[in-house]
Amino acid sequence: MRLILAEKPSVAKNIADALKIKNKKDGYFEGNGYLITWAFGHLLQLYDAKDYDSKMARWKLDNFPFIPEKFNYKVKSNPRNRDQADGGARKQLKIIQYLMRRTDVELIISACDFDREGQVIGDSIINNLKPNKxxxxxxxxxWTPDEVRRGLEQMKPNQAMQSLQDAGISRQWADWVLxxxxxxxxxLKYQKGSGKALNIGRVLLPTLKIIYDRDKEIEKFVPEDYFKLTATFQTEEQQEYxxxxxxxxxxxFxxxxxxxxxxxxxxxxxxxxIDKQVEKKKxxxxxxxxxxxxxxxxxxxxNGWTSDKVLKVAQSLYEKKYITYPRTSSTALDESLVGKAANVLKKLSENLPxxxxxxFMKSKRVFNSAKVESHSAIIPTYMKPSRLTGEQELVYTAIKNRFIMQFMPVAIYEETKLVTKVANVEATGLFYSKGKVQLVEGWKxxxxxxxxxxLLPIVQKNDLVHVIDSKVSSHVTKPPKNHTEKTLLRVMETCGKSMKEDEVEEIMGGILTxxxxxxxxxxxxxIKKLKDIGYITSHSKNLVCTDLGNKLVETFPVLELFDLEFTGRLEKTLSDIEKGSVTKEEFLSVVYNFTQKSVETIKADQAGIINQITxxxxxxxxxxxxxxxxxxIIEGKKGFGCSNWKSGCKFVIWKNDKYLATMKKKPTKTMVKSLLNNGTAYVKGLASKKGNKFNAYLRYEKNPTNDYYSWRMEFKK
Structure with missing residues (x-):
């Protein structure tokens, strides 16, 4: 019997489908010589500081720096009560332990995502349970059936993944310590009043600084007037340009x-x-x-999309077997995927106009192993989706179209440049004109x-024309644009190296890896965390720093953490650990020394409070x-509940109500008042599974068979 450990239930189901196993039990599938179980992402987490030493339960400056001699893991915390272990995680760990210790299990297969985090998720569970197999x-x-079956025939011993595990653990421990x-x-130093912590992180601060710097550029920008001179010429055939x-x-000027x-x-x-140049351009x-x-x-x-939402939707398409692994930095495919890509193209091309x-062609733009880092670019799989939500459809179509474009004819346009010299004018300059005509639409x-x-008129070099009009126009220099998620991601990806769009894509697989x-x-x-903790905010698509974000950048004394080069080097070192050229111990030693030095710098800082929480x-x-x-019924922190709760009344409408959350809504005071006083509430802007907006009447009614309440939706004409 072989035991497979997947990262999520949905992936375990994909593996079971590929192996034609239908027999589902509590926490695992069984059949055809396989047991398939799953985690829920990280089932284990690192100890909190207070788990190592009870004095760390209270934050005091004297307790820091704090670096454990050995890192320990525990069952992940219940998100509603961090002092308790999550019941579901504990139960699933026991199931995994029971399966690992079954006498008929000969070997264990870690089938978590093939990346740093996936390696740590699988290894932390296996190493914690010590199965000795x-x-x-x-x-x-x-996760297509063909790929699952092929992968099971070409597995590697888990020891061969030691450097990937080292990189994952190094990232995890370093981020915990920092x-x-x-x-x-x-x-403790810069905030007064209890509430959210003043978050400091290895990736958070340089990202904040990118937005801060752009805000300051815009703030300091002084607009300047400039002028242009344009002339209208007429040919002998009365055509104008x-x-x-x-x-x-x-x-x-x-x-x-x-x-x-x-x-x-x-x-x-x-x-x-005096000059005419015609050039065909690809x-x-x-x-x-x-x-x-x-x-x-x-x-x-x-509108309305964030990069976090794009990742979640892409991840769901990956787990549904419709696209390849999405968390990749590569924009090319490994050369071993030529046959697979040809098969996918054939299936996706059917019935297109x-x-x-x-x-299909094997071009270096598409197939280039030298530009693939761990994972190839995102492409569709050979499985055509049948039912997708509106959001999934949008992301899938973008990926599918980008793939098909690679195998369409190159677009070609003709560019014409004219240089015109006006006679009898005291000026050293010349007049320049450009025309462009699309000849082949191709991939567009x-x-x-x-x-x-x-369009320019058909003219030749040395043709005579004359000036029929001219004007001097006034212009003003424009400030730099605010960062959007698109431009911010580009700066993060290239570590601030400024280069043209096409250059970035050309070299991303090379020197910047x-x-x-x-x-x-x-x-x-x-980016989501920076918004959630209040360091940045978004206006339409633009990202800007808040007052707190500005104060933090201007006050926090550990300047290396704002430095893109410094953070880029840390990330590069993690990449080098993955390749086996740097050891985990070397990296962690640098991080620990930096942490100790940084804590002393903050303690010695003379700056005052930058955040007062009321x-x-x-x-x-x-x-x-x-x-x-x-x-x-009164409002509480987590819900709208009964004032007689101490006497045992359990009526409550939770603020994170799961039913409303599926329609992208939270209960409001107005909604609750209407439900209590009228028995119904008219709610606007509910979202369907496909992402379409609609309005409906909602009721919150007691179930006839128990003390719980359920929602009912109505549509009145």
């Missing part, structure tokens, strides 16, 4: 009178086309998606990308009568 690793990029020490000391006045490469003087001389003057499709590019594409194109133009058909043609802020998997989480008092006004006992 051979352990193998399933290393696959998608986070616990610097967050605690910074909160425009040209912009340039001296060398300069087309923006600070002095308006200079251009006005030239303009006055232009009226009716003859001119000659436009290649954008590279295949890695996670950051997918997040940037979706958040930029559609441009099917005849799709042609896939997303119906409209190219704008700029591993040298970044965070990983594809954690960047979205970092506890917001919740109004105790009665919202209505309790339908259970007639008492008053």
């Amino acid at each position: 051979p352990v193998y690793r399933l290393l696959i990029n998608e 986070g616990i020490n610097l967050t605690s000391v910074a909160t 425009q040209g912009t006045y340039m001296e060398g490469k300069k087309e923006k 600070k002095e308006k009178p200079t251009l006005e003087t030239i303009k006055e001389q232009l009226s009716g003057k003859p001119a000659t086309i 436009e290649f499709p954008p590279f295949l998606f890695n996670l950051s590019n997918l997040q940037g594409f979706i958040t930029n194109k559609y 441009y099917q005849d133009e799709i042609k 058909k896939v997303e119906k990308i409209q190219s704008k043609d700029t 591993g040298f970044s802020i965070g990983t594809p998997a954690t960047r979205a989480e970092t 506890s917001a008092k919740i109004s105790k006004e009665p919202l209505g009568k309790c339908p259970q006992c007639g008492g008053n």
Whole structure:
């Protein structure tokens, strides 16, 4: 018997389907020589500081720095009560332990995601339970039946993954040490009043600094006026075109009178086309998606999307077997995937209006093992989805279209450049015109990308024309734009190296590998956390620092943590541990020394309080009568409950109510008042599974068979 440990129940189901195992028991599948069980992500977490030493239960400056001699793991905490172990996690661990110790189990297969975190999730459970049986690793990029079966034939001994485990543990321990020490000391030093901690993190602070720096650039920006001169020319065939006045490469002029003087001389003057260049140019499709590019594409194109949401939707498509592993930094495919990609293209091309133009080719733009770091770019699998939510459809279509584009004809346009010289004018400059005509639409058909043609009349070099109009236009220099999630992800991915869009994609698989802020998997989480803890906020798609975010950057004395190079080097070192060129001990030694030095720096800092927390008092006004006992319903921290709760009344509408959460809603005071006083509440802007908005009447009624209440939805005409 072989025991497979998957990272999530949905993945265990995919493996069971691939092996045609239908027999599901409590916490595992069994059949055909396999037992398949699962974790719920991390079932174990690192000890809290107080678990090592009871004095750490109270935050005191004297207790820090605190670095355990040995790191221990415990069952993950209940999210509602951190002092208790999570019941579901504890139960599942016992099931896994029972299965590992079964006498008929010969070997164990870790089938957690093939990445740093997946390795730690599987290894932490296996090492904690000490099964004393051979352990193998399933290393696959998608959960389709064919790939699962192939992967089980080509497993590696888990010992071969030691460097990946070291990198995962190094990341986990380093972030614990930095986070616990610097967050605690910074909160004690710079914050007054209880509430959320003042979060300090290895990836949080440099990301905050990127947004802060852009805010300051915009704040300091001083707009400047500049002017342009444009002339309209007419050919002998009475056709017109425009040209912009340039001296060398300069087309923006600070002095308006200079251009006005030239303009006055232009009226009716003859001119000659002294140069004409016509060039056909190729436009290649954008590279295949890695996670950051997918997040940037979706958040930029559609309102209401965050990079965190894109990752969640992509992850759900991966677990449903429709796309390959999404947490990748690569924009190319490994050369071993040529056959698989051809098969996927054949299946996805069926019945497309441009099917005849799709042609499979093994190009270096798509297949390039040198540009693949751990995982290939995100592409669809051979399994066509049947039922997707609106959000899944949108992300899947983007990935599918980006894949198909690679095998469509290259788009071609013709660019014409004219240089016109006006006779009898006291000016050193010339007039430049550009025209563009799309000749071959090619891959642009896939997303119906409209190219704008700029037409010029058909003229030749040395043709005579004359000026029929001219104008001097006024312009103002524009400030830099606020960061959006798309531009922020790009800076994090390239560690602040400034380069053009196409250059970034060309070299991302090469010299910058591993040298970044965070990983594809954690960047979205970092941006979300910065919003949640109140360091940044978003206005439409723009990200800006809050007052607290500004104060933190301007006050916090450990300047290395704001430095992109410093954080990039840490991330690069984790990547080097993965490759086996740096040891876990070397990396952790650097982190521990840095933490100790940083704690002393913060303790010695003379800056005052930067965050004063005043506890917001919740109004105790009665919202209505309790339908259970007639008492008053009042608002509490976690819900709207009965004032007679001490006497045993259990009526409550939780603020994180799961039914409402499925429709992207939370109960409000107005909703609760209406439910209590009218028996129904009209709720606007509920979201369906497909993401469509709708309005409905809701009731909250007692179940006839027990003391619990359930929601009922109605649509009234």
